[in-house]
Amino acid sequence: MKLSTKVLFQECYGKYALPAVNVFTLEQVMAVFHAADKEDSPVIIQTTPVARDYSHPKVLLEMIESAGKIYPNVVYAIHLDHGIESHIYDALESGKYTSVMIDASHDDFETNINRTHKVVLAAHQKGIPVEAELGVLSGVEDDEKVEGDKARFTNPKEVVEFVNSTGCDSLAIAVGTSHGAYKFTGDQGINFEILAEIQKRLPGFPLVLHGGSSVNPLEINTINKFGGELETGCRGVSDSELQRAIAYGVCKVNIATDLRVLWTRIHRSFFHLQPKEFDPLIPGREYQKQASEMLSEKFELLGASQKGKQIRELIYTSEYN
Ligand SMILES: [Zn+2]
Structure with missing residues (x-):
């Protein structure tokens, strides 16, 4: 059951967060749906522009929709992650996406507002909600790298003007998480002071956490x-931080790095331990299985497990119908 993120956010705000999983490959698509079905967890499947163009935009989207038919109970949204205008208009035209993101966070405040507002007008004409971003995360996203000194926290004083001026439906914020495998060292983590300030100014408004992977050091050690x-000695967002963020209005947690790290660990160890093998299906099957197990744990952690039923009932009986 494909739905708009707007409905999903209304349901989860303050109670649980939706896992938003970046997919690139068939194995990942199947793992997401398998885990979401098993856990009866609503899920956001997202594609970055680079992921869409890896083969052809149609292939990845058709794969996601096919999986949606194989698992008809799964409540899901398809979201364009980190879009720029050309990709967004293409995504809106495709009729496949139920949510898009415009990331103009690297621009100055006014330009970010103007670019976001234009996208919001176009998307809302088609009934598609828009995620925007204010503040800059460090790390590597898609093919763009932001050095630590260029990153900046979201300024809580700017959020109300930004949301009102753009009309965006959810807001990605920079509160200490980063993209990629190297997130925190030592005692760093989510800055809950800033997060609380943002929520105070935007009560009830869905917030989005990018860079939500946990980056298990054991996986990194096995890869090495x-x-x-x-690089060792780094970690991602801890489980307790993620759970704590939900009460502050975080409705969507993006997960990409953990699936990549898992892929690398399984394939590196498999071909090292079985040097005579050259069949991609053997580690591919193992990856689907372990990715599904890892995602099941994430869905439970975010409190999204067993929430699919409520949403299906709501859709069958309510104004959303
Ligand atoms: Zn991101």
Whole structure:
């Protein structure tokens, strides 16, 4: 059951957060749907522009919709992550997306407002909600890298003007998380002071946390044991921080890095331990299985497990119908 993120956010605000999983491959698409079905968790499946263009935009979208037919109970939204105008208008035209993001966060405040507002007008004409971003996360997203010194927290004093001027439906904020495998060192983490200030100014408004992976150090160590050279000593967002953020209006938590790290660990270790193998299906099957298990844990952690039924009933009986 494909739905708008607007409905999903109204249901989850303050109670649980929706996992928003970035997908690139068939194995990931199947793992997301398998886990969402097993947990009866609503889920946001998202594609970055680079993911869409990896083969052809149609292929990834058709794959997602096919999985949606194989698992008809799964409540899901398809979201365009980190869009720029050309991708967004293309996504709106496709009729496949039920949510889009405009990321003009690297521009100055006024330009961000103007670009976001234009996208909101076009998307709302088609009934599609828009996620916007204020503040800059560090790290690597898609093919763009932001150095730590260019990153900046969302300024709570700007959020009300930004939301009112743009008409956006949810807001991605920078409160300490970052993109990629190298998030926090030492005691760093989510800045709850800033998050609380933002929520105070935007009560009831859905907030989005990018860079929500936990980046398990054990996985990184195993990758390095089998020939990888990933940086050690870093961690992602802790489970307790993610759970705590829900009460502050975080409705959507983006998860991308953890699935990539898992892919690398499974494939590096498999081909190292079984050097005579060259069949991609063997580690591919294992990846689907373990990715599904990992996502099941995430859905439970965010409190989204077993929430699909409520949403299906709501759709069958309410004004959304
Ligand atoms: Zn992001």
